[in-house]
Amino acid sequence: MGVLGAASLAGAAAAARKASQALDESRVPLMGMAGAFVFAAQMINFPVAAGASGHLLGGALLAITLGTAPAVVVMTAILAIQALLFQDGGVLALGANVFNMALAGVAAGGWAWQAFGGTGRRRLAAFAAGSLSALAAACLALAELAASGVRIPGAALALALGIFGVTALLEGAITAAVAAALESVQPGLLGRTHGSPRRVLSGLLLASLLLVAAGFLVASSLPDGLEHLAEAIGITGLERAVLAAPMPDYEAKWLGGDWLRKAGAGLFGLIVTAAVCWAAGRWISRWRSA
Amino acid sequence: MSCIVHARGLRFAYQPGREILRGVDFQLHRGESVAVFGRNGSGKTTFLLHLNGILRGEGHLRVCDLPVEAPHLRQIRRKIGFLFQDPEDQLFRPTILEDAAFGPRQAGLSREEAEHRARRALASVGMEEDLDRAPYHLSSGEKQRVALAGILAVEPEVLILDEPTTHLDPPARRALIELLRTLPQAKLVVTHDAPFARALCSRAVFFDHGRIVADGPTEEIIRRFDWDLGSPPETSPAPR
């Protein structure tokens, strides 16, 4: 929490400085209204299947309409308000949430829009922005969970990633649809895109971030992967600071006998899988209707 | 100097080729109340936004004997009290008292002096209780009165009101008329509400396609442009 919090604060501060230069005097009303919009937008349902509906998360749309730096600031402000006044997400998780959603999520969306929006396929670019933004935030969150010592077996992991994939597609579709509708309601509202060499660099940064996250996820699904990894990069101390409890052993200590242990481990694996699926489902629904 | 607003040949375009104001000539004198009529899109609000420098156009414009330009804007914005159409857009402080005291504070007054002025202004609009409440729970009429108090607290010389009766019910409308009648400032009122204009303003101007095409007694302008819903030129009953 400490490391992520510091990184988030630094990122938010940098974005704030950049946003102050990018937008003019009216920026606070513009950004503030966009932030309030994201809250209000949670109320509009997007029907996807019989009975199921989704909602806009907003990171990518903010990046497209305001620009990446202002969008980071707005998303940070939204998460902070949620933590302070709605006790949503918890203030201890604020550092991680800002990192995942306001920094990585928005940056991913902004990068995709910058990279593809200049080409004629703006709707597709908006879709890519939305999908990448949701995917980046979700994967990072899961990776942090794994890094903090919560055990996630491989099958559950695959399922969680599948769910995240669906969420990402949904966010992409909503972002694309809203962006297209915005162009007809008020043309010129969408940000202009400009190619720049920085785009490649930030793309690489993002890619490496996601690779690290993927690495964590893979490691966590292997029986001793996480311990080895942790020792290798020396984060055991960090993990201790996060939850102040020792790293748990994989095998269920409280069961004796070899066959019982194996069965217990298998059963445990099943239960945890179910739990992770339920958790992921609640997580998604919390995002969707939070 | 009895002329508080002097505009000559005022032109403005949001984008090249889309002229909103095409040469507006207008004078407002101390203590006058003038109604501003015209169709939506004819340039009324755009013209008003020039008077406190929010929009900048071309041509001659002087307000309270100052040119509407950079070094004078702070002063001009204190002398011009602008009441926007939706009070929701204007109340941005957390409590009623703080919002009314905002103007005086910005003018450099101490907190006590600013609050004193605010209380006085609030009392003059009939808001005296629960000043530490947030403004969000108030009715439209009450919100408008708080916004008006915030403007009166800095003792402006001109009041500009943009369609002030839009969200008001009839009693609130009547109360607003009575209130405005007690205020000595010159008033410019954009309104579609002919009875309201009749009750408050002796003079009216009519905007059409970015110019003032008529300027005269209120009743005459209303009749000439058929601007009153309640009295058609030939009285005929509603169809059955």
Place this chain on the structure above:
Amino acid sequence: MAQRIGGRHFAFDEWSRGGSWLHRLDARWKLAAALAALVFTSLRGEAWMAAPAPLLLALAARLPAHALVWRAAAVLPFAVVFAWMSWLAGDSARAAALLWRPYVSALWVALLMAATPLEEVLAAAARFGAPRLVLEVMHFIWRYLGVLSEQAWRMRTAAAARGADRSFEVSAASLAVLFAASYQRAVRVHRAQLARNGGGLR
């Protein structure tokens, strides 16, 4: 929060304008104390013993402690899941920590927000060096949250009244209209601020 943002979010506004000794303390002290309490809670295992402290302070400041208890519980649904997972993995110590840590921190935050107006918390944070723009945007969001939610709610009811036209495209169009309306309102608010010579945090 798909429900309407109405009276609920104003509760902190009202509570924070009380006149007790706690309310009158300088916001900087309160923010610093809350931050210290949060750091303590996240690092030390004994911090759960301090859990009654925010409630006692609330009572001393004539604040509704039971309401704070209830509000802080909003963090629980999420925490319970991971606590359960940890418990299944045999680590009951971590499971317990995954429950009480978020809850106790939420209590401290709720106490802070109930004893200090948001504006003052933000101004204090600015003095501590938090990025100003983020704080100003937060202030603005809080101010217009209710207004826009009201608008979105009305659009939702209007759409429902027009019949089962609930398609993906209609929802996207509604959002676009809401966004454009928000943008225009932002322009109007900015103009109103200019007309009164200012805006933003002190």
